[in-house]
Amino acid sequence: MPEGHHLHHLARTITDVFAGSPVRVSSPTGRFEAEARQLDGQVLEAAEAWGKQLFLEFPGERYIHVHLGLIGKLDVHAGVAAVPAPVGQVRLRIQHESAYADLRGATGCDLWTRAQREACVAKLGPDPLRDSGDGADPLRAWERISRSTKPIGTLLMDQKVLAGVGNVYRAELLFRHRMDPLRPGSTLKRSQWLAMWADLVELMRDGVAKNRIDTVRPEHTPEAMGRPPRVDDHGGEVYVYRRTGMPCLVCGQAVRTAELEGRNLFWCPGCQRRYRGRATTPRGGSASRTVTPPTRRGPGT
């Protein structure tokens, strides 16, 4: 689940359940033992997310930095009669009398200073889930996108360009904007990017509220189309993500997949037509292209 919406949802939950009171901090696997001991019994002040980074704030400007990576989980159990013994590989446990949170499989779990936290955040692009004025400025992303010849599908996943978007939101955002994933960033119009950003803000806020990714418009829901709901352990209703070979909900063409920089990319060849550049004709006469679109790779071409 770990795209930005999930981390923001977690920050909210952790704050609701633990913030403002002392917590027990432990590391059943021992891997975070020394750090846990330093924080044990202290007040968890708040939890905050920035993109896919999660920060648990403790007195003295100390922060537990958590990055779930691909397979990490932070399970929060509130309102329990008793806190059970840890099951499996629990690297970090936060608990009080009636609640506990267990971290497993995370890429990162470190005790950081304020300076370390700020250095991390400084490397990240704007996060659509932050408040505007506090890290959610779409023009910061536009500066990079408009200067890059890399595919927009690559740029959306680059946390230095934009923080919080993962493989699902990437695929779905591009579909909703009928955009070729391989279209170079520099060929986008500013208005197109701002529309995509606005859409992302809405989609991801919905994602935080429901803790799942739903991207289909009302007219394409299972109810509206009279089709069975999606059966997938990853949750929500989507247009193209992991729908390889299935008919597009809008045009009926088979959804395609290809690998792009080590990640699976999904798109509809009918709705997201290949971008062919703008054929500009300079005054001199000889026709040239402003961009050379990358060759479409993958199955079916």
Added chain:
DNA sequence: CCTCTATGGCGAA
């Protein structure tokens, strides 16, 4: 039992 996959990202080569 085994292998494969996954909403991520790092560092070595």
Added chain:
DNA sequence: TCGCCCTAGAGGC
């Protein structure tokens, strides 16, 4: 570009 980190569920034999 590849291997690797780490966990859990699904599916094949």
